Amino acid sequence: MLESSKVYGVVWWGLMVAACAMPETSAPVAPPVVVAPAPAPKIDDAALEQEARAFLAQAETDIQRARAKRALWSKAWESLVLARQAAAAKDNNATRTHAKRASELAQLGMEQLAYPAVK
Structure with missing residues (x-):
């Protein structure tokens, strides 16, 4: 039995050495293809201005409604x-950003009226 275990060990060790000595055969890896992104479409300044004016008009309306119900927050007005x-x-981007915030705050002020007053 001892003889067979030594033979088995030698065979196993020989297989491991042979496996390590063989070079790997793998297919060559092709370099990745880099595709340039498409250029961004041109933004129409007139469309941006019109969008900013629409946001400003909506904010004006929301502020008037909140003021009529006495629910206008000072941050909305600012x-x-x-x-x-x-x-x-x-400045169309700043107009849109501030008008959107004013509109959101005015709507939150009107939603606050649904909650009971805190004493």
Whole structure:
């Protein structure tokens, strides 16, 4: 039995050495193909200005509704003032951002009326 275990060990060890000595045969890997991204489409300045004006008009309407219900938050008013200033400076991105925030805050102020008053 001892003889067979030594033979088995030698055979096993020989197979391991032979496996390590053989070179790997693998297919050559092709380099990845890099595709340049398509250029961004041109943004129409008139469309951006029209969108900013639409956001500003919506904010004006929401602020008027909140003020009529006495639910206007001061931050909503401040955002509307900033949106008006940005519109006067022809900054469409800032106009859209401030007008959207003013509209959201005015709507939150009106939603707050549904909750009971805290004493």
